[in-house]
């Protein structure tokens with residue numbers, strides 16, 4: 001992770017904004033993927049198009065909350 005300086009002070013610390021998220025298939029409601037996101041850069045819920053074995057096709061996976 002890149003630490004950037006603001007007014008001479010390092011504001012970003014290593015691992016500070018990382019958040020673990022579980023992605024859920026929108027078609028069969030199964031949890032499919034785990035990933036990480038940067039809370040600071042990604043404030044919206046994650047949505048990824050992924051091939052899912054249980055559906056045997058590519059479906060939209062949304063962040064579970």
Ligand SMILES: [Zn+2]
Nearest residue numbers: 025027028055
């Ligand atoms: Zn599915």
